[in-house]
Amino acid sequence: MGVEGIGARVARKEDKRFLTGKGRYTDDMSVPGMKYAIFVRSPHAHAKIRSIDATAAKEMPGVIDVLDGRQLTADGIGNLICGWMIHSKDGSPMKMGAWRPLADQTVRYVGDAVAVVVADSVDEARDAAEAVVVDYELLPVVTDPVKAMADGQPQLHPEAPNNLIFDWQLGDAAATDAAIAAAAHVTEVKIFNNRLSPNPMEPRAALGIYDSGDDHYTCYTTSQNPHLARLVMSAFYNVAPENKLRVIAPDVGGGFGSKIYIYPEEIVCLWASKRTGVPVKWTCDRTEAFLTDAHGRDHISTAKMAFDSSNRITALKVDTIANLGAYMSLFSSCVPTYLYATLLSGQYDIPAIHANVRTVYTNTAPVDAYRGAGRPEATYLLERTMETAARELGISPAELRRINFIRSFPHQTPVIMNYDAGDYEASLNAAMGAADWNGFADRKAEAERRGMKRGIGMSCYIEACGLAPSSAVGSLGAGVGLWESAEVRVNAVGTIEVMTGSHSHGQGHETTFAQLVADRFGVPIDSVNIVHGDTDKVQMGMGTYGSRSGAVGMSAVVKALDKVEAKAKKIAAHLMEADESDIVIENGELKVAGTDKSVPWFQMALAAYTAHNLPSGMEPGLKEGAFYDPSNFTFPAGCYICEVEVDPDTGRTEIVQFVAADDFGNIINPMIVEGQVHGGLAQGIGQALLEGVHYDPDSGQLLTASYMDYAMPRADDLPSFKVSTSNTPCPNNPLGVKGCGEAGAIGSPPALINAITDAIGNNTLTMPATPEKVWAAAHAAN
């Protein structure tokens, strides 16, 4: 692998700038003449806008202009859209209601933007925003998705009667029902998957710069996919044609899904910059982030799992209601459908599965993908059901899983996915070994003597990453292809630039992508620059989410490297008068195998650009591009084990150990992979133990709008983790990688809840397992 090649634990190239305060995030950007935007937001969850009066606000010091939705509509700016079409089981298309970037008639959740103030300073803009008088006619509110579907409830969008967006199904209902009817045992579980706020530490921000000289727009924005932002703003929102719009996502301080979507604010900043003639910058504050960043999860489900007399699963039937909030966000429709129901087979051989999913509008913030997106919901449902079944059947949870593991590959599930490789028992054994599962009884007895209740729980997850084969997602309703692009430019002095459509916002691409080049050509990673996040520098890309940068983004780089390598070998062969097939590249040299003849890498590169002595007919230069479209999803999987102690007097849960055993296929940089797992675990544990978005059901006010009210995991809520990996390489991409970004958040919540319910002897517990709930459940059990 070499010291900097594939598999090496290389320290990150990008760290120095972050550690010395030299990171460049969107809010750090400053351009001459720049002014500041503050949004006027609805304080009501549902209301008609009777009028907006900005007369007084416009007179306030420093104010340049106050703009509202009627002007935006008049200028032809389009509605925000959901880019994935889902059809209900009756064949009708999903019911997408209008989402205006600035509401011009109706507001549908607290935080809905109605106007924007542009002023010399943030403080002046904020003062003026308070002086904008909006006359609202209040409408009744509904925040609960089950209630929202009932007759006589407030209606959010005229297109969607009973607030139902779609009623969709996957799988064979008749076969599933028949298997349940014939089962030796049926386990039935009600599952609630709590609503979360993604909370990247960098709040969203946008800087819109309109250049009237060239009729050109530049947008700095906190995006996981600047090219997608440009495409959508051009093609659907009518901001500007693509050739007149440059989108730059510089350093981005975490995303976790919430920065995939194109939000109203970046559109409005660009439009306002043209309207006012000045560059306009907006930076979210944390309360605005809680109000308006797309939330995650929020499912209510029932699951029925059928077993035969030898404890083999014969069927799974799932009914889910997913709350999508007030508007359909960009990928909101695919999260509770194709990213969820397709994973309901888990690691198990289940002959029949049927899932029914209804999605619903409510007067709450839009809900979309958050780390894992659909797969955590599937895993939580499945692994809570497995645990419950093991308890009901009186067999060990490990044994029940072993009986039902898929053991031969490829494996076609009844819910679309075709698993390519895996060894689920290996992860299970590794996790049980690392957790000293067999020693648990002694530890429990010892805890008992101290008056503590100790419990252990496991979860075996699978996920689908590497989104995704374009033709497959196209047939399922996606509005875009999910390939990735790369370009490798070898400079005349031999240094290398790699342009990638993937975007790094914490994942360390500037290091891992450079490791691919170092591995291939034996050059130091210091001579390799990774360029990303700028639509003027990188032609096209689909960005980073769904753990796709390794499996898809890096595969595109590999394809481009193949082409560079082929041309470099031709040049070297010509220079050394050797046969092209005898050339090998090692340690920064091109050698003729079996001889002492060699050309240094830089000399070959120089020859490509001087073009004095190239093979006849060869074009000068050394620069190659590639698009890579995956042939299948990838399927990371693993086993997580959590051990807890619950204090029966206070209901407080302490995580005494957390073990993760993952199979991510081949690994480029183990240090970075471990970091991804740690971060994912913290978010999954946060969901299970601490976090939850709460709205007041009567007023629709967000009750968890700051870090005083929304419990983020802190360092002293978490243990140090025990992580390990095993490897069944992915057969479907050139690097054999599967993806590791979301696993931690997917696999950990059920392990933790299984552990707590084991400790307290009461299986009825919902996330987040706050001390109050755990105490009540523990005492109800006694």
Place this chain on the structure above:
Amino acid sequence: MAKITMTVNGRQVSGTCDDRTLLVHFIRENLGLTGTHVGCDTSQCGACVIHMDGLSVKSCSILAVQAAGSSITTIEGLAKDGELHPVQAAFKAHHGLQCGFCTPGMVMTAVDMIARHGSGLDEATVRYELEGNICRCTGYHNIVKAILAAAAEMGGARQAAE
């Protein structure tokens, strides 16, 4: 409007700001030192931690005018002569950062923590004292590891110097 003077990273600076301007905004906007970040509105996240007269302070919870006359160190002032401070170096060696947004505040908090506890710092204390710094990326595992490693190294260095 107030005119204020203070020492920042060893240099005397002055500027004019609103009475209501927070120190963090003065540092970011007036001085252009954008390494100090704003991650919340309620003094909980610690992205804005700086050192003021030798103490670690959340610069979002103090007015710029209150800092007049003080001596401030920001993340930009920590590395000397192009060499990373041992805490910065430990964060890099142990992968204690991912997106880097919480990192300046984490590092400034860690430097202060190590100064107060020395090499006797243990994991429980580090986790307890990080209560005021939120990281969404790392799960804290490698931040804790980096701080402990830096404490051991700096304690060792101090002993060698004595």
